[in-house]
Amino acid sequence: MINTRQNDILKAIIEEYIKTARPVSSKSLCKKFKCSSATIRNDMMVLENVGYLEKTHISSGRIPSEEGYRYYVDHLMEPKDITGSDMLKLQTIFSNKQLDINDAISKSLEIIADMTNYTSVVLGSSAKDNTLKKVEVVPISESKIIAIVITDKGHVENKEITLSERVDSKEVMKATELLNKMLVGTPLTEVGSKLEYDIKPIISNYVKNYEVLYNAFYEALSNFTEEKSVKFSGKVNMLKQPEFDKVDDVKNIISKFESKDIVNKIEGTDNEVKVYIGKESEFDDNVTIVKTKYKTPSDEGTIAVIGPKRMEYERVVTLLEYIKKNIEENSNEEK
Amino acid sequence: MINTRQNDILKAIIEEYIKTARPVSSKSLCKKFKCSSATIRNDMMVLENVGYLEKTHISSGRIPSEEGYRYYVDHLMEPKDITGSDMLKLQTIFSNKQLDINDAISKSLEIIADMTNYTSVVLGSSAKDNTLKKVEVVPISESKIIAIVITDKGHVENKEITLSERVDSKEVMKATELLNKMLVGTPLTEVGSKLEYDIKPIISNYVKNYEVLYNAFYEALSNFTEEKSVKFSGKVNMLKQPEFDKVDDVKNIISKFESKDIVNKIEGTDNEVKVYIGKESEFDDNVTIVKTKYKTPSDEGTIAVIGPKRMEYERVVTLLEYIKKNIEENSNEEK
DNA sequence: CTTTAGCACTTTCCTTTCTTAAGTGCTAAC
DNA sequence: GTTAGCACTTAAGAAAGGAAAGTGCTAAAG
Numbered sequence: 001m002i003n004t005r006q007n008d009i010l011k012a013i014i015e016e017y018i019k020t021a022r023p024v025s026s027k028s029l030c031k032k033f034k035c036s037s038a039t040i041r042n043d044m045m046v047l048e049n050v051g052y053l054e055k056t057h058i059s060s061g062r063i064p065s066e067e068g069y070r071y072y073v074d075h076l077m078e079p080k081d082i083t084g085s086d087m088l089k090l091q092t093i094f095s096n097k098q099l100d101i102n103d104a105i106s107k108s109l110e111i112i113a114d115m116t117n118y119t120s121v122v123l124g125s126s127a128k129d130n131t132l133k134k135v136e137v138v139p140i141s142e143s144k145i146i147a148i149v150i151t152d153k154g155h156v157e158n159k160e161i162t163l164s165e166r167v168d169s170k171e172v173m174k175a176t177e178l179l180n181k182m183l184v185g186t187p188l189t190e191v192g193s194k195l196e197y198d199i200k201p202i203i204s205n206y207v208k209n210y211e212v213l214y215n216a217f218y219e220a221l222s223n224f225t226e227e228k229s230v231k232f233s234g235k236v237n238m239l240k241q242p243e244f245d246k247v248d249d250v251k252n253i254i255s256k257f258e259s260k261d262i263v264n265k266i267e268g269t270d271n272e273v274k275v276y277i278g279k280e281s282e283f284d285d286n287v288t289i290v291k292t293k294y295k296t297p298s299d300e301g302t303i304a305v306i307g308p309k310r311m312e313y314e315r316v317v318t319l320l321e322y323i324k325k326n327i328e329e330n331s332n333e334e335k
Numbered sequence: 336m337i338n339t340r341q342n343d344i345l346k347a348i349i350e351e352y353i354k355t356a357r358p359v360s361s362k363s364l365c366k367k368f369k370c371s372s373a374t375i376r377n378d379m380m381v382l383e384n385v386g387y388l389e390k391t392h393i394s395s396g397r398i399p400s401e402e403g404y405r406y407y408v409d410h411l412m413e414p415k416d417i418t419g420s421d422m423l424k425l426q427t428i429f430s431n432k433q434l435d436i437n438d439a440i441s442k443s444l445e446i447i448a449d450m451t452n453y454t455s456v457v458l459g460s461s462a463k464d465n466t467l468k469k470v471e472v473v474p475i476s477e478s479k480i481i482a483i484v485i486t487d488k489g490h491v492e493n494k495e496i497t498l499s500e501r502v503d504s505k506e507v508m509k510a511t512e513l514l515n516k517m518l519v520g521t522p523l524t525e526v527g528s529k530l531e532y533d534i535k536p537i538i539s540n541y542v543k544n545y546e547v548l549y550n551a552f553y554e555a556l557s558n559f560t561e562e563k564s565v566k567f568s569g570k571v572n573m574l575k576q577p578e579f580d581k582v583d584d585v586k587n588i589i590s591k592f593e594s595k596d597i598v599n600k601i602e603g604t605d606n607e608v609k610v611y612i613g614k615e616s617e618f619d620d621n622v623t624i625v626k627t628k629y630k631t632p633s634d635e636g637t638i639a640v641i642g643p644k645r646m647e648y649e650r651v652v653t654l655l656e657y658i659k660k661n662i663e664e665n666s667n668e669e670k
Numbered sequence: 671c672t673t674t675a676g677c678a679c680t681t682t683c684c685t686t687t688c689t690t691a692a693g694t695g696c697t698a699a700c
Numbered sequence: 701g702t703t704a705g706c707a708c709t710t711a712a713g714a715a716a717g718g719a720a721a722g723t724g725c726t727a728a729a730g
Contacts, residue, residue, distance in 0.1 A: 025722060026723080027722075035674085037674090037723095038673070045723095057681050057682070059681050059721075059722050060721085061721085097499060100496065140488070140633070148471070148491060150481060154475045154479065154495055156481060160435040161435065162436070164432060235589075236593050246582060247581060250586060250589075251585060258571050297476075298475070360693060362693075370703085371702070374702055390693095390694085392711070
């Protein structure tokens with residue numbers, strides 16, 4: 001359907017547009033293809049008819065359509081090895097054994113945001129399917145204690161509990177012991193009901209002033225957040241892209257960045273680096289999201305780069321693949 | 336210098352402008368002051384000459400100048416009691432004994448952001464002047480342990496430590512015990528040097544494979560962040576204000592919200608609610624920041640509202656005073 | 671059958687010109 | 701001190717014109 005030169009022209013147009021953000025004219029491709037602008041125009045017409053190119057107005061140069069980008073990503077681009085300068089900035093991170101893996105992930109995506117001028121995101125996993133490893137209680141003052149929950153995968157959460165009445169610290173200890181005895185190994189999702197049905201009937205036997213304590217713990221433990229951690233870097237980078245020159249678009253994208261359900265929109269479903277262009281992103285028609293899940297023995301999450309559709313696809317894909325590989329290799333070593 | 340009617344006119348203009356965001360004309364004030372537009376104009380002229388009013392162009396209505404707002408805040412506005420509907424939304428928070436004080440603070444500033452359509456901020460205190468209360472270590476896997484530090488004021492931080500070599504869990508216990516023995520009560524700022532000069536020489540006597548462990552702990556403990564927690568609500572609200580209708584202003588304010596040193600710019604220095612208008616804010620010429628420090632027995636921090644200079648001053652000041660009072664009363668009860 | 675030169679045509683973008691509406695400053699009279 | 705009246709200014713929007721960029725189409729050349 002599309003001949004070789006047309007493929008080459010499409011590739012050239014997309015790459016030029018990615019560089020300049022301006023419609024590409026037939027004339028500007030003459031030298032490269034050693035033919036006249038009319039010839040290029042004929043091919044452009046074909047490419048427009050199959051839906052890979054668009055015009056901004058009837059007599060403008062061409063810009064890639066969403067399908068054009070899709071075709072480019074699937075068939076035309078050639079992700080190369082990571083470039084020397086990109087490598088240089090990233091390699092120290094994973095070779096630095098001082099950094100724990102989570103810090104390394106965050107740090108590397110910060111750097112990617114800086115290098116590319118796009119926005120990057122790290123979504124940690126939720127502790128939802130973790131089980132409780134330990135409950136620790138530290139008294140801070142006479143009426144205030146800190147409850148700390150540690151899960152088997154190393155998630156830690158803490159919550160201040162204010163006791164409405166004074167409670168003997170020995171009672172607190174006893175209650176904590178009981179909680180540990182009965183809750184260790186319990187999936188976090190079941191802690192709430194276990195407190196209610198298993199612990200509540202028993203705690204009264206052990207602890208004098210149990211009601212106060214029970215309520216406090218109930219509040220604290222059953223509330224342990226299932227929220228995933230979300231870490232953006234370079235939110236503002238997006239706004240520097242020339243496509244964001246209208247106030248409404250800027251407000252719109254910022255609103256989306258701040259919205260509560262961003263996690264669901266960004267979270268990766270796939271174990272390799274995938275590209276979601278415009279509508280495909282289900283986030284915003286004006287952006288492309290490149291993302292992948294990563295897995296370590298103790299954790300999993302998503303790393304993603306959000307940029308304009310006019311994104312340096314080859315580079316971003318290469319970078320994310322590199323990071324993913326490093327995350328997984330480095331965490332395996334540790335195991 | 337300024338007579339009574341002029342004061343009244345200034346107040347009326349500012350309040351009208353706060354409502355509508357449009358320059359106020361002399362004619363629009365005729366009914367209210369029962370005189371002709373020419374009379375109002377004469378007074379407007381006076382108010383402009385003393386610097387409280389401005390024109391957007393030579394034949395436009397008047398808008399308040401920064402000095403005008405200042406004068407309004409200092410002399411003209413009359414913060415009333417909190418209104419019924421505002422009260423309604425806030426009062427449940429502090430009467431809810433389940434919520435710990437920090438959650439109550441966050442929650443109430445979220446609500447304020449919603450109610451007012453401005454942006455609110457809670458700056459927690461740093462743990463800088465805390466002392467170490469307890470170090471807890473939980474082994475997660477053979478090579479991974481979680482170190483948890485609890486301070487006397489109830490700050491909790493945790494850090495994953497990956498041991499580069501296998502270390503016997505008994506050794507870890509011993510090391511932890513030693514750390515607790517020697518570090519409890521130490522100001523966090525001194526933990527690093529104490530580790531280096533006091534602990535390092537001793538730990539080798541107690542623990543066989545001390546080097547690995549020592550390095551791990553050193554990394555973990557001396558890195559405990561001094562960062563203050565920053566919690567924004569309604570970042571996007573700001574953008575809804577009609578003054579942010581130009582793309583550069585929007586980008587600018589968003590960049591400032593995202594910038595690293597925001598803490599220093601927002602942090603309160605004063606123990607009462609203060610208003611910083613435009614340049615006074617030292618944050619951005621287009622905004623007003625209303626803020627105050629709050630203190631609880633265990634903590635202190637800043638609560639602030641950021642909005643356009645054309646802000647509902649009376650309401651915001653009243654709201655912040657109300658919140659501050661509640662924070663301090665509720666936390667004292669607990670003591 | 672493919673490529674190209676040539677040209678008419680269209681749109682954007684920038685200026686210029688008008689017009690209208692809003693609101694002021696000033697003057698002179700009350 | 702207040703007011704009516706009027707000239708004057710500006711913003712904002714519409715209309716008109718011209719230059720620049722780039723296309724589509726046609727017909728000729730390879």
